[in-house]
Amino acid sequence: MAKLTLQRVSPHSTVQDAGRTNGLQYGLSASGPMDRPAFDQCLTLLGEAAATGLEFTFLGLSFTYEGPAMAMAGAGGEFLLSINGAAQNWPVKTELHDGDKVDIQTGPNGMYGYVRFAADIDVPLLLGSKSTNLAAQIGGLSGRALAIGDEISLKQGAVLTAAQHVKDPPLQEPDPVVTLRVLPGLHADLLGPNIWHNLFEHEFQISASTDRMGVRLVDAHDRFASMEKLNLISDAVVPGDVQILGDGTPVILMRDHQPTGGYPRIATLIDKDLDRAAQLRPNTRIKFQSISLEKAHYLL
């Protein structure tokens, strides 16, 4: 029997696997890791790993491990890791032993990090996935975030094998102003060319209000505040949609997004940039850039 006992947990940390891709027809977004390449990197580091791991947010995570020798990998952002007080590299591949104390602290970059193990997180498989959807309160540990004192069992079972030639995600963004590439959103034509061009004129900032549902942006120019209120019919939402709230606040919708919504969506981030957006800390300056669908597919 192997288990983790959580000593320190940052808010909105969760159990995640690749996601609940068949949930949408029942009103459930897929969830899954906010930074999929980092989650996958843990698997690459291990070669073989269980499908489910822990996602923690930028304050990190600490836990005690009890059980037989267990392979563990950690990746995502740039966190500071120590095991039994000794500093380790990040990302990391290591082996845990009975009684080891793992401590992951905020580092210079990133909002989301991951640990994965040779054995799987022992929680129920719901609609084909163990992912936590915090908005719907489903999956993982009874639909809730990780909490101090949680005892999480690891169970030997099926493992995934790493794909070949996976490119590791960068530890940090190269530019102080991060460029996120977008396609026109569901309502771009309805909102008109002026609103569309507005999106690219000035920078935005990542606000302090970011979670698995969405990343709110700060718009110093308040460019959408006076936008005409459209009476829209509720329609499909996809991850990466840039939604404009009633007061003009833009929000990038993330993994635990509502399945449908009635706010206008001006743009949609390309899939490739959604994980990068998730890792941006509050106050990061961003700008949007228009890209063709063909180019977006080429980048995948």
Added chain:
Amino acid sequence: MPEPELPQTRGPRVKLQPLGDKAILVVFDRELNLKANRQAIQFSQQVQDKLAPHIEGVSSNLLSCLVRYNPKTISFTRLRQELQLMLSRFDLVGERPPMETSPVTINVHYGGEQGPDFESVCAQLETSPNDFVATHTASVLDVLALGFSPGFIYLGLHECWREFPRRTALKENIPAGSVLFAAGQTAITAVPIRTGWSVIGHCDLLNFDVSRDPPVKLRPGHNVKLNAVEVTHG
């Protein structure tokens, strides 16, 4: 602005719109009507039947069909062609009967503590509570869509009340089983939600249980008959 995709199909114009780089939305109309809603639901079923092995998933919305795909499995161009071909064989002109289902009866308690907006809705519509309930329960309703939150269903249409507005303020923590009303539609919650719709009552339907497979009882294309078991007012 990129050019929107406008396939030339017979009859009304259906729009195929990329949503991000991993989904195509097939939009049947902009204004809510039963015919376009049934088209969206029935077309989604056809996509499921014909393209399931090639796509990530399909789901219907009030007036549209969302087709999710992996560009590494099927290219955008190929998927768009497949959808256009299916649309060219899909009757967009004729009336569409509901899909064959016998209506499921939902027992509703109108008003009272669990329907706090019931009386103000009646007052706004200048109708008596009993007349409202009589009209509200008169017809068999379509399950128009499932969305917004797990198991949340939209029922309709109540043609005579299409203009009825949403509330300006949102209400927090509306419990599962609440009966909501706005814009010619009735909605039923399956998990606690925040809403701007009027809360007119409560019912015994619990349309989401993650331990069941499938987790929902009612889904788009099903029919519903509302039955008033209690009307509390005054």
